[in-house]
Amino acid sequence: MIKSLLDFLFENTCKYCGKAFSPQEQGYLCPSCLSSIEKHEFFEDLPEIPSVDGYEFFTKYEGVARELILLYKFHSVKPFSKVIAEKIREDFSNFVNEVNPDIVTYVPVHFFRWWTRGYDHNEEVMKHLNLPYRKILKRVRYSRPLARYKKEEREKRLRSAYKVVESCKVAGKSVLVYDDILTTGSTAREVAQTLKNAGATEVYFYFFLKES
């Protein structure tokens, strides 16, 4: 009786497959769904993003990975930052070794978003990667989530949206930037242009997910 009551209290239903499971760090996605998120096997050439010298991504924006990022970003399920970091750690560090950047950083959220969400979702992932990184960018223009806008409108809303933090010298440096999702490439392009205007020599990106 007590055991089934405890099971009832402490078992959760997976938001993806609907099976019951005992939550460890989060009660939204079950371990077997999470373990199904694997590095993509992608053999085609990646489409170019203007001002970006190269990029890599972990997997596609679909299935469990999509559910995970939606829960993480829009329902503030913070423990997923660690899950994402554990997934991408090896692949991310391989990419770091490959491009050998002077600075590793991430695409930050605007202060207002940080304040309503309680954290910066990309920075939380960086913290769990246990790699040296620096905050060199600042989002200076606020915008509603861009998903609802078409490409031209996104680009308009992103214009001058980022700034290099003044004390950060990026002139002559190569930079690797982490972002969670590659959609149209508008954000990556704007960030890369901002960094290059500040003198960065090369800009690379790593994304957790890529929309196809």
Ligand SMILES: [Zn+2]
């Ligand atoms: Zn599941």
